[in-house]
Amino acid sequence: MRIEIDIYSGRPNPGWNPTPDEEVQLRRLLRRVTAPSEAPAPEDLGYRGFLVLDATDATSLGSQLRVYRGRIYSEARGARRAWADFGGVEDWLRQQAIHHGLGDLLP
Template sequence: MQRVHPLQSIFERAKHVVFSFAIVTILGCAVPTSGGERMQVEVDVFSGRPNPQWTLTPPEADQLIQRVQALPSESGEGDVKEGLGYRGLIVTKSGDRTENYTEISISNGLVIANKNGQLRRLVDQNRTLERWLFQTGKNRLENPLYQQIEQQIK
């Protein structure tokens, strides 16, 4: 029977503990926050083909909700832009990160937010929310399309 030095046994155990801790830490960092909810942004621009879209990161989604909740109510009769070309942005959810918003349409200074089945009309002064949300898609959209729409919402 081969004798194992007591320190060697301790080092082997410590090595296994450190390895296990590293694996748990790495796996823990890979788990998405807030249950992995997703918010999709769709650019309402095309007719007859799918609109481009991207998924917001959790921090972007949180910031979007904060910005929407800070908007004042709109009392006029304005409506979202219709017709050909860029019409606005549509945010949809899958999960609970959206604070009960199921869809948020942003177009030409107007935000229509569907919250708990009720439509809320909000003012996007100077299209600040629309421009901020659109810029989150800068590296997620084809550059010529991004530049064309960016010129329209300045």
């Protein structure tokens, strides 16, 4: 699994590989995701939330997730789905980014 801050266009996003304990915590939070939700797509430029990559084993929501402004997005086979982030996933990812030395990149 890899977590990235989706902030750059045209160059690699900064990110980290979570420890096994962090993966367990993230899985626990993702299980709290509630019913599908409609929400606008993230902006084209600047901060666009967090990407959780290679998450297949962590969640049934999808293998690549975007966590942005209180929503969790998944795109599979051209269909975008969104869920309300009542589990606090975005807040937890923000704290992890700070812990991994990337807090200065967050808005």
